[in-house]
Amino acid sequence: MNNTLPSQPPAHIPDFIYGTAWKEDRTPALTELALRMGFRGIDTANQRRHYFEAGVGQGLAAAYRAGLLTRGDLFLQTKFTHRAGQDQRLPYDPAATLSVQVAQSMASSLEHLGTEHVDCYVLHGPSSNHEWSDDDTEAWEAMRGERDAGRARYLGISNVSLRHLQQMADACAELPAVIQNRCYARLGWDRDVRGFCREHKIIYQGFSLLTANQEVLNHPLIASLATGAKATAAQVVFSFARSVGILPLTGTSNAWHMKQDLASRVVVLHPEAIHAIESLAG
Numbered sequence: 563m564n565n566t567l568p569s570q571p572p573a574h575i576p577d578f579i580y581g582t583a584w585k586e587d588r589t590p591a592l593t594e595l596a597l598r599m600g601f602r603g604i605d606t607a608n609q610r611r612h613y614f615e616a617g618v619g620q621g622l623a624a625a626y627r628a629g630l631l632t633r634g635d636l637f638l639q640t641k642f643t644h645r646a647g648q649d650q651r652l653p654y655d656p657a658a659t660l661s662v663q664v665a666q667s668m669a670s671s672l673e674h675l676g677t678e679h680v681d682c683y684v685l686h687g688p689s690s691n692h693e694w695s696d697d698d699t700e701a702w703e704a705m706r707g708e709r710d711a712g713r714a715r716y717l718g719i720s721n722v723s724l725r726h727l728q729q730m731a732d733a734c735a736e737l738p739a740v741i742q743n744r745c746y747a748r749l750g751w752d753r754d755v756r757g758f759c760r761e762h763k764i765i766y767q768g769f770s771l772l773t774a775n776q777e778v779l780n781h782p783l784i785a786s787l788a789t790g791a792k793a794t795a796a797q798v799v800f801s802f803a804r805s806v807g808i809l810p811l812t813g814t815s816n817a818w819h820m821k822q823d824l825a826s827r828v829v830v831l832h833p834e835a836i837h838a839i840e841s842l843a844g
């Protein structure tokens with residue numbers, strides 16, 4: 563276990579986050595590779611069904627051993643997942659209260675990741691797609707307790723609608739610092755939730771920017787902007803995302819794509835191009 567707490571928190575949240583879902587046995591090597599390529603934000607979850615969080619910890623440990631970086635250089639984000647989102651490999655006692663489940667899941671995450679705190683702890687989606695429920699409030703209050711005890715710096719929520727957020731605002735004393743959502747171009751790139759985030763100074767993280775938007779990647783407008791910027795269509799999408807305040811995630815397993823994705827930071831789009839992409843599909 564790496565017990566070193568950063569003497570200073572990362573000065574800011576990195577402008578690209580590497581996502582570790584669906585990598586199974588390749589998780590340690592791909593996490594280490596992403597760090598070698600320059601990613602400093604890592605997203606995972608204590609949900610064995612889609613993530614191998616202990617494998618992320620192995621990748622981090624390998625990077626520390628190699629002297630690539632220290633814990634203080636990283637933005638580490640993980641999640642608490644309700645029972646319905648898990649398979650039988652649970653990081654908590656399903657018979658325990660939600661508050662206890664959150665504490666058990668967090669303790670297990672810290673052990674997996676070899677750290678004493680995470681930078682962001684995310685509720686991995688409300689328990690219902692439609693409503694914010696009492697269970698969500700209980701989990702959220704327990705997460706606030708974890709944060710107040712120093713085991714997380716920020717709190718977040720993923721897979722939320724504007725309705726969830728409005729109901730949450732009525733039910734809870736505190737809104738998240740981070741929202742992480744799948745970003746569909748056909749829904750105006752999640753325009754409603756992004757608007758809520760702007761209003762409440764919440765960081766909006768977008769995932770599936772490429773996989774959910776194949777029609778955009780193949781659109782002639784993107785092709786011509788990519789040619790003009792000497793970039794790829796994927797780079798144009800990531801650059802666009804950042805321009806409208808979306809902090810992008812990528813889950814690439816390919817070293818060349820990691821490099822290209824990070825290089826999208828220097829792809830600059832004109833305001834008219836940003837506006838055209840924003841209204842391309844929704």
Ligand SMILES: NC(=O)c1ccc[n+]([C@@H]2O[C@H](COP(=O)([O-])OP(=O)(O)OC[C@H]3O[C@@H](n4cnc5c(N)ncnc54)[C@H](OP(=O)(O)O)[C@@H]3O)[C@@H](O)[C@H]2O)c1
Nearest residue numbers: 581582583605720769770772796811812813814815816819
């Ligand atoms: N909160 C949630 O419920 C939730 C849900 C889903 C995902 N997430 C998080 O978001 C992360 C990312 O997920 P995602 O859905 O955005 O990505 P993803 O599906 O894991 O991977 C991105 C896809 O885009 C391709 N790609 C990446 N860069 C490319 C490039 N430069 N050119 C061409 N193709 C490229 C990748 O192919 P190659 O591998 O061949 O590059 C891959 O097929 C996940 O790992 C997870 O951490 C969270």
